[in-house]
Every structure is written in C-alpha cells, then in structure tokens.
Amino acid sequence: MSTTKKVAFSLLAVLVIIQFFRPAKNISGEIITANDISKVYAIPDNVHQVLISKCYDCHSNNTHYPWYYNIQPVAWWMSAHVDEGKEELNFSEFKSYPEKRANHKLEELSEAVNEGWMPLDSxxxxxxxxxxxxxxxTAINAWIKTLPVVFEKH
Known part of the structure; x- marks a missing residue:
C-alpha cells in the first residue's frame, strides 16, 4: 500500500472514530427559565422575540441544532462557540447576575446591535x-432606554 493510501485511510479512520465523541447539547428543555431576562425586566413582545430568535441559540440554555451539528468536528466547534457565548451573556441566567454585571451586559447588548458585531459573521x-x-x-435600544439602569459613560 502506498504512503498516500495509508495517509488517506488513516484520515478516514480518524474521521469515522471521532463521530462517536460528541459534545453535550445545550438544551435545558425550557425556553424561558426561572432566571430568564424576562423575569427581571418587562420586555416588549417584539424585542423578546428578536432575542429568542436571533440571540438565544448562543446566549441561552437552549440551542436549536442544525443537521450538520451531527458531524464532527463541526459539533465541537459549534459547542465551543455556544459555551463562549453563554459565558459572555446568558439570557437564561440573567436574573442571577449581580446588578453591576447585568447593567454592563445590557450596555454591551446595545453596543453589539449598534456596531453590528453580533450575531457573529460565521x-x-x-x-x-x-x-x-x-x-x-431600534426596538432593542428603545427598550433598553426604558430600563432603570445606569450605564457607564466611556
């Protein structure tokens, strides 16, 4: 067997083997949890639907997984992004944030949508x-301006 065939066979074997090592899925079962941001602030329905449909996949305890999540190493890459997103901001756990952190996260939410760095291009x-x-x-910023928080001025 030639070296090229050995390498190709080895790569194929590795790709098959890694399919059995899957990360845990980010699914808690409840879209709106007891610590959800909507339990802290009154959120207009249109704003809450934007957050749920455009942010919660990476920033909550519930991710909707596409078919390609079942292919490794794609699932590992996606899982790392979701973990990083939840570490940065988790709408499902927002009620557990100290006031200073919650205020800062709302400020960052406004910056993210205004500057366009969220959702990620990828x-x-x-x-x-x-x-x-x-x-x-406009809806997100209008809602945030109604909240009784004090944003740091930079």
Missing amino acids: YLWIHHEAKITEEDR
Missing part, C-alpha cells in the same frame, strides 16, 4: 434570518 453565513435589522436595533 453564524450569519448559514443563519441569514438572524441578522439584526434596523427595526430590531
């Missing part, structure tokens, strides 16, 4: 419907 490649529209941006 997410939008496949999830075009998650793009934050001008209407979404």
